[in-house]
Amino acid sequence: MATSEETTTKPLWLLIEEKFLEVNVQDLSGQGKEAAVKKIADEFDDAGYNFSKTGGMLLQLRWAMDDMMAVGHPMLKDLNDGIAALTLEDCLDPFAATTNLLDNLCGTWKEVKNADRRAVVIGFVDKARLDLLVKKAKELTGEESIRFLIKEDVASELIISELGITEEKLAEVVAAIAAEKAEIARVETLLAAVDGKPDDERIKHLITNNVAEDLILEMAKVDQAAIDGVKKAMEEEIKEQERLAAEAAAKKKAEAEGPSLDDIAPEQMIEFIDSIREIMEFSEEEKEIRVMCEQSAIPKSLVDIAVSDLDKLDELEKNAEG
Numbered sequence: 001m002a003t004s005e006e007t008t009t010k011p012l013w014l015l016i017e018e019k020f021l022e023v024n025v026q027d028l029s030g031q032g033k034e035a036a037v038k039k040i041a042d043e044f045d046d047a048g049y050n051f052s053k054t055g056g057m058l059l060q061l062r063w064a065m066d067d068m069m070a071v072g073h074p075m076l077k078d079l080n081d082g083i084a085a086l087t088l089e090d091c092l093d094p095f096a097a098t099t100n101l102l103d104n105l106c107g108t109w110k111e112v113k114n115a116d117r118r119a120v121v122i123g124f125v126d127k128a129r130l131d132l133l134v135k136k137a138k139e140l141t142g143e144e145s146i147r148f149l150i151k152e153d154v155a156s157e158l159i160i161s162e163l164g165i166t167e168e169k170l171a172e173v174v175a176a177i178a179a180e181k182a183e184i185a186r187v188e189t190l191l192a193a194v195d196g197k198p199d200d201e202r203i204k205h206l207i208t209n210n211v212a213e214d215l216i217l218e219m220a221k222v223d224q225a226a227i228d229g230v231k232k233a234m235e236e237e238i239k240e241q242e243r244l245a246a247e248a249a250a251k252k253k254a255e256a257e258g259p260s261l262d263d264i265a266p267e268q269m270i271e272f273i274d275s276i277r278e279i280m281e282f283s284e285e286e287k288e289i290r291v292m293c294e295q296s297a298i299p300k301s302l303v304d305i306a307v308s309d310l311d312k313l314d315e316l317e318k319n320a321e322g
Contacts (some may be wrong), residue, residue, distance in 0.1 A: 020074035091129035258299030
């Protein structure tokens, strides 16, 4: 028996066709037909239709029953079989799939192309498309199933219910996809900045801007060998930069420490030692002495002796004085 919900969501022709699925066509000759008409009419009356007293409805029922008896089975059987035979590729364009399905049916069921029926068939095709999408998604592993349905614009509620995931998990995947799209847009901007440049220059530009190798391969349209070559050249370049930086640091350190003892002229030696003695009058703390000596540009080699061996400092001073 039709429910009250069905009476408000399904057109009468579809409800009649669903009733026909319960009927044995071989029993419809003679009184069997009239008994079937009365039984169906009574059920529609119980569902809220004033069916038995509405001539138009009774005529619609009788005409549909005549068509079914002429063919030998209900129209809805052929429609359901056609829907069941659809593949995901068939349903990618629901409008075209509906047109093909109706073209196949109209040779037997002429009224199937009526506007009210076409709208229902489009709904059937779209439902079949969703079922097929979900079926394919369930064959995928991990997040790929979620990503597949998101890409196909399947409603969030359906993704959650059919895949058995939480709203939080769906939101996590949606955010990841958004981040990936943003990264693609960033790489497009980076590539635009080096458009027309040699591949090695384009690759280097992407690597230095922290673009993942898979995106470089895909978006820069280069091969792995080209990327490896640029990375090797960059490694050598980095090594050379590090070498030069080490040399510069060593030079800076040497300049800060000043000349070795052998490179200090006697006159300078005396001046430096006099300065050290003055500093040591202010403090006996090694750390403070070293800081003040450094500020006075006194060579580190001489300061090391001053804070560790005063006798040696006296000897150096004596030697400098001749």
